Amino acid sequence: MTMGSRQRILDSVRAATHADVNRYEDVPRGYIRAGSLDLQGCIQLMTERLHEYGADVVQCAPVDLPHIVLRQLKQSGRHHFVVPSGFPTDWMLSGVEWLIDQNLTHEEIEQCGGVATASSSGVADSGTIVLHHGPMEGRRVISLLPDFHLCILRVSQIVETLPEYFSRFPQAPRLATYISGPSATADIEMTRIKGVHGPRFLSVIILRDDA
Amino acid sequence: MSGPVMDPRIAPPFPDAALPILQNTQLRKNVAHATDVIQAKRNRLVAEKQDWQELRTSAAAIRAHVLANLGKYLEEFETNCTAAGGVVHWAKDAAEAGQIIVEILREENASEVIKIKTMTSAEIQLNPALEAAGIAAVETDLAELILQLGEDEGSHIVVPALHVNRHQVREIFARKMGLPQLPDDPEALTAAARTYLRKKFLSVSTAISGANFLIAESGSVAIVESEGNGRMCLTLPRTLIALAGIEKVLPRFSDLEVLLQVLARSATGERLNPYNSLWSGVVPDDGPQRFHVVLLDNGRSEILGRKVERQTLQCIRCAACLNTCPVYRQTGGHAYGSPYGGPIGAILTPQLEHMRHAQSLPYASSLCAACYEVCPVKINIPEVLIDLRAQVVDQEREESRRWFDPMYLGMKVANFAFGDAGRFRMAQSFGKLGLRFFTGKDGWIRRLPSLGSRWTLSRDLPGMADQTFREWWAKREAEREKGAR
Helix, strand or coil, X not given: CHHHHHHHHHHHHHHHHCCCCCCHHHCCCCCCCCCCCCHHHHHHHHHHHHHHCCCEEEEECHHHHHHHHHHHHHHCCCCEEEECCCXXXXXXXXXXXXXXXXXXXXXXXXXXXXXXXXXXXXXXXCCEEEXXXXXXXXXXXXXXXXXXXXXXXXXXXXXXXXXXXXXXXXXXXXEEEEECCCCEECCCCCCCEECCCCCCEEEEEEECCCC | CCCCCCCCCCCCCHHHHHHHHHCCHHHHHXXXXXXXXXXXXXXXXXXXCCCHHHHHHHHHHHHHHHHHCHHHXXXXXXXXXXXXXXXXXXXXXXXXXXXXXXXXXHHCCCCEEEECCCHHHHXXXXXXXXXXXXXXXXXXXXXXXXXHHCCCCCCCCCCCCCCCCXXXXXXXXXXXXXXXXXXXXXXXXXXXXXXXXHHHHHHCCEEEECCCEEECCCCEEEEEECCCHHHHHHHCCCEEEEEEEHHHEECCHHHHHHHHHHHHHHHHCCCCCCEEEEEECCECCECCCEEEEEEECCCHHHHHCCCCXXXXXXXCCCCHHHHHCCCHHHHCCHHHCCCCCHHHHHHHHHHHCCCCCCCCHHHCCCCCCHHHHHCCCCCCHHHHHHHHHHHHHHHHHHXXXXXXXXXXHHHHHHHHHHCCHHHHHHHHHHHHXXXXXXXXXXXXXXXXCHHHHHHHCCCCEECCCCCCHHHHHHHHHHHHHHHHC
C-alpha cells in the first residue's frame, strides 16, 4: 500500500514539475554572510545577547577554568551535576557531586540539579549556543532534564552571524541543538515565562584562548 | 464547553462562523492583544535586520527552487534518512497517514503518545483517529495542552491558544489537573503544566512530531520551538514518528542559515527560536532508537501543478500573515473552520480540500496585501486569493441552480447590457433615472431597497453623475470640432 502511494506521489509531483528549470546555483544570496565585528566586539555582543536572555555570563582564562566552573556550579545552589563522558576530568574539582554520563538512565539524570557541558559553537548575533552532542557536549538528554545548565564556550568557537556558523560546519551534524535563551513560553496572554520544560537557568563561561 | 468546528468539510461558511465571534468581545480583546504584541516584536526585529529584504528574496527563491525540483529532493531525503536508520513512509491522503501512524503505534503496543505541536496532525485530524484506535494523544505544547484540556480548538498557527486569557486557563487547569487553589498568574500556570507534563515525558515511550524542515542532503529533520517540550519528545521516548508535508524539504543543511533567520523573526519576533533541534535518523545511545517519517501529500502535488497556486507551498508556517491581517485580527482563527486560518489558511484550506469545501475562504479578505508584505517567503497571497475566487465563480456557474441566484442573474443582465454600446447607453439612462430617487443631496446613496440593501448595509454608494463620461466626451469632441472650424 505504502509503496503504491510512494510511486503515485512521486509521479504526480514529477508530472506537476516536468517543465520546470530552476537551478540551485541560481538562488540569489544577497544577504549578509560575514559579520563586521572584531573578536572583542563578537564576545561583547554574545555576552549582551546572553544577558538579554537572562543567562549568567563570565569570562575566564584557561588556567582559571576549573575554579570558575566550581564557583559557578556552587553558586547555582545545586549539588549534583551530570557531565558528558568526554568532559575533561581536570575541570572537575572536588566540592560538588559529579556524575559522569555513561549511559545513565533518564531517572538518574532527572535527579541531578544541573549539568555542565562544553559547546560546539556560539553565534553572537542571536546569542545562540550550539551543541553537536559529541563527547564534550554530551547526549541530548543530559542538557535537557536538569534545571541548570553550565556551558563552556571557547572564544575561538564564537562567530558573529548565523551564516558564518554554517560556513564553519557546511555538513549537517548527526545531532544538533541550538539554544537561544532558556526554555520559554508566551502562550498565556503573550507574557514571557522562563522555563517551561528545558533548563530554566543557563550559565555560560566564555573561555579565552591561551595567550 | 464544546469546541468550534475546525473541519473544513463540515464547518459553516466564513461569514456565518464569523458573526457570533464578532459579538464575543472577550475573544476579540484576547486576539487583538496577542497579535499586537507579536507584531510589535516582529517589526522591531525586522527593522534591525539590514538585509531583511535580501533574506526574504533568498528564502523565497530557495523554497521555489525546492518546489520546482521536489521529486528529486524527496528521493534524496528518503535515501539519506533511510541510510541514517530512519524509516520513510508515504501517505497520499489524511486517512492513509492516520493508518500508518496507528499501525506503528500498535506495533509499539502504545496506549499513549506524547505530541509536539504539529499543524499537519491537525490537518489530517490525527487525534480523533488515534482516539478511535484506543490511543490517547497527549499534547505537550503549553497552548495545545490548554486547548486539549479545555476541549477547545486552536485559532492561530504559532500561538494556538491566543484567544484564551489567563482566567480561562486557570479555570481549565484547576478543573482538569485537580488544583482548585491554582492562582491565575502565567508563571504559576506554566509551572503547573511543567509538573503535569514532566511525568508524561518520563513515562510515555512514543512521540509524534511535525517537521519544520527536512534536509535532503543529510536526511535530517529540524524542529524549532520555544518551550523544550519538543526536545523532550525528540529525546526521551523509544520511538519517534515525524509527520511532514512533502513540501517541507530543503536542499542543504546550510539553507537553514536563511530559513531559520526569517522564520524566527516572522513567527515570534526573536532572532532565533529558543530551541532548534536537528537529527538524522537514529543515533546509537542518544534519543529514540526507532524513527519513522511520514511524508504526506494530501492535495499538495495537485497544488504544485497549478501555476499561480504553487507558491502556497512555499509557506513555512510563521503566521506573520495572520497577525497583520485586518480580517483575522477581528475574527480570530475559529471563523476559518480549519486548523489553518488567516490569509494563508484562506488559500491553503480550500486547495487541500480540492476546492470542494471551504469555498468561502478566498473571500475572507479585503485584498489589502498586508500579508504579502510581511511574508518571509514572498507568497503573493492576494494573487492566489483572486485566482481561487475565479475558480469558485466557475464552480458556481457550473451549478444549474445558480440560475435562480439573484447575483448570478444580475451578472447575466449586466453582461448583456455591457456587451453593446447601445444597450449600455440605455442602461445608463435607466440607471440614472432609477437611482435618482435614492440619491441624497450630497450625491451619495445610503440605502437601497431589497437586494441592493446588501451593498448599502455596510457601505455607501456614490450616485450616478448627471453627465456620463460618454456624454461628456461627445460634447467635448463636438465643441473642439466647432472651435477648429
